[in-house]
Amino acid sequence: MQRRKFLQACIASGAFSVLPPRLRAATSVPTLRFLRPPGAVSEEQFVERCIRCGKCGEACPNRCIEFFGFENGLNSRDTPYIIPREQACILCMKCGEACPSGAIQPVPREAEAIMQRVKMGHARVDEQLCLSFQGKTCGVCYRACPLQDVAIVVGRLEQPHVLGPCVGCGLCERSCIQIPQAIRVFPSQTRPA
Amino acid sequence: MIVASVIQHHLNKLRWLVLSGVFALLVLLPFLYLYQTYEAAHAYDLLPPTEKAISDSMEWLTKPFTRDPENDLNSFKGTTWSGTLYGLKLSDPLAVIGQVAATLSVYWPFALTALIPVLLTLLLGRFYCGWICPATLLYELNDNLGTWLRKAGLPVSQRRLNRRLKYLVLVVGVLLSAITGSVVFASIYPPALVGREIYYAIAVSGFGAGAVFFILTLLFDLMVARRGFCRYVCPGGALYSLLGRFRLVRIQRKVETCNDCAKCNVVCQFDLDPLHDDFGQECNNCTACIAVCPTDALSFKLTIKDQTFQGPGHLGHLYRKQQGAS
Numbered sequence: 408m409q410r411r412k413f414l415q416a417c418i419a420s421g422a423f424s425v426l427p428p429r430l431r432a433a434t435s436v437p438t439l440r441f442l443r444p445p446g447a448v449s450e451e452q453f454v455e456r457c458i459r460c461g462k463c464g465e466a467c468p469n470r471c472i473e474f475f476g477f478e479n480g481l482n483s484r485d486t487p488y489i490i491p492r493e494q495a496c497i498l499c500m501k502c503g504e505a506c507p508s509g510a511i512q513p514v515p516r517e518a519e520a521i522m523q524r525v526k527m528g529h530a531r532v533d534e535q536l537c538l539s540f541q542g543k544t545c546g547v548c549y550r551a552c553p554l555q556d557v558a559i560v561v562g563r564l565e566q567p568h569v570l571g572p573c574v575g576c577g578l579c580e581r582s583c584i585q586i587p588q589a590i591r592v593f594p595s596q597t598r599p600a
Numbered sequence: 601m602i603v604a605s606v607i608q609h610h611l612n613k614l615r616w617l618v619l620s621g622v623f624a625l626l627v628l629l630p631f632l633y634l635y636q637t638y639e640a641a642h643a644y645d646l647l648p649p650t651e652k653a654i655s656d657s658m659e660w661l662t663k664p665f666t667r668d669p670e671n672d673l674n675s676f677k678g679t680t681w682s683g684t685l686y687g688l689k690l691s692d693p694l695a696v697i698g699q700v701a702a703t704l705s706v707y708w709p710f711a712l713t714a715l716i717p718v719l720l721t722l723l724l725g726r727f728y729c730g731w732i733c734p735a736t737l738l739y740e741l742n743d744n745l746g747t748w749l750r751k752a753g754l755p756v757s758q759r760r761l762n763r764r765l766k767y768l769v770l771v772v773g774v775l776l777s778a779i780t781g782s783v784v785f786a787s788i789y790p791p792a793l794v795g796r797e798i799y800y801a802i803a804v805s806g807f808g809a810g811a812v813f814f815i816l817t818l819l820f821d822l823m824v825a826r827r828g829f830c831r832y833v834c835p836g837g838a839l840y841s842l843l844g845r846f847r848l849v850r851i852q853r854k855v856e857t858c859n860d861c862a863k864c865n866v867v868c869q870f871d872l873d874p875l876h877d878d879f880g881q882e883c884n885n886c887t888a889c890i891a892v893c894p895t896d897a898l899s900f901k902l903t904i905k906d907q908t909f910q911g912p913g914h915l916g917h918l919y920r921k922q923q924g925a926s
């Protein structure tokens with residue numbers, strides 16, 4: 408009985424990994440919250456194009472790019488990701504230049520180009536946690552943002568409001584002094600298009 | 601002519617030098633990367649002692665060549681799977697094949713980075729396997745270890761499998777890439793693994809699962825078949841063999857000076873048959889046979905085809921017997 412169950416699990420997992428992409432996307436539930444490097448193409452295309460050479464990580468001066476083992480499924484093995492709370496992207500755009508495979512597109516390091524072509528995710532403020540919304544003036548996230556006053560503005564008591572142009576670099580989440588963080592980046596690949 | 605033969609006799613040593621150099625570069629590049637990050641952070645005083653040592657040694661290494669290491673060192677990145685050398689992007693043709701299979705389309709900026717390796721392979725055959733591949737260095741050392749183990753009396757199997765198995769691996773890999781939509785070669789191709797795992801170990805968070813797979817291939821070579829992975833499994837080897845089938849530069853035997861000693865056959869780790877003029881598309885130009893030949897009968901020639909068997913060497917006793925009989 409034990410063995411049969413084991414075999415069934417093997418076959419099921421085997422069948423799962425060879426399902427066509429569409430079916431796979433429908434059956435897999437994204438549980439990890441990670442960002443792809445800036446300039447990355449859509450998630451499905453990214454996994455197809457990436458050749459796992461690791462050059463994006465080797466180009467990152469901020470050491471924010473890390474690589475998946477098995478935790479995000481077989482297909483994501485050795486692909487790059489960023490956990491903004493650990494180390495956020497500084498939008499230096501060197502990974503796109505280094506990437507040979509086209510999985511990360513090169514984007515010039517200019518505000519206009521970055522706002523147009525980089526979409527790692529979108530930051531969202533949890534007003535229950537945010538100190539400024541609790542009457543304690545903070546504003547750290549606003550000051551950490553590389554696109555100040557464009558992607559994020561502050562109102563009364565430095566209460567932050569994230570706007571449309573936010574590219575999701577995660578510097579706000581990295582800098583948030585509240586534990587757990589009151590501002591989080593929600594990755595593009597897990598947001599419905 | 602004598603000079604040429606002397607050079608060819610020492611090519612194997614040169615090859616070891618090149619292999620070690622490539623491997624050393626793969627170890628050096630992650631350290632250079634770490635140095636770049638220290639430079640970018642402008643925080644030398646805050647580094648712990650080990651990182652200070654890395655920073656100091658890399659600074660000493662790069663100082664004669666660059667004043668702006670943070671940016672200039674970007675022209676040396678990556679591994680043999682895909683890398684930047686002097687600012688020139690080069691990729692393994694297998695990576696391009698894998699990506700084309702996974703995306704079912706050609707991304708030209710990437711495909712063109714494999715152009716130079718493909719052209720060189722068309723000219724020289726499987727030279728990558730013998731002269732550059734960082735895994736080859738480890739496999740050859742592993743093979744030497746196997747020889748010592750055999751001498752020590754340990755039962756080391758030397759099974760022969762079908763050479764064409766690796767072409768099957770290549771085809772299955774392409775199909776799997778297309779079905780799963782990801783480059784599966786990246787997870788099983790030894791040079792890609794070696795380069796990546798060295799980088800992971802030095803600059804990221806330690807060895808990954810690829811290192812385990814690589815150790816398994818070493819054991820496969822040791823326990824099952826001599827140089828078995830390269831000869832029977834490696835999809836890259838299969839691709840290069842196919843590309844190099846009509847290569848222009850190949851080793852040939854000069855029957856007049858051959859004495860049938862068969863040292864070439866013994867020394868060939870790919871189990872080819874130089875003694876009977878059978879090199880085929882598998883030869884990786886390692887030149888071990890040239891180096892070991894006592895009578896200079898083997899040398900590189902510019903030709904598109906192997907010779908058909910020319911009969912026993914004229915300095916051997918078999919030939920003399922034939923001559924006496926006729």
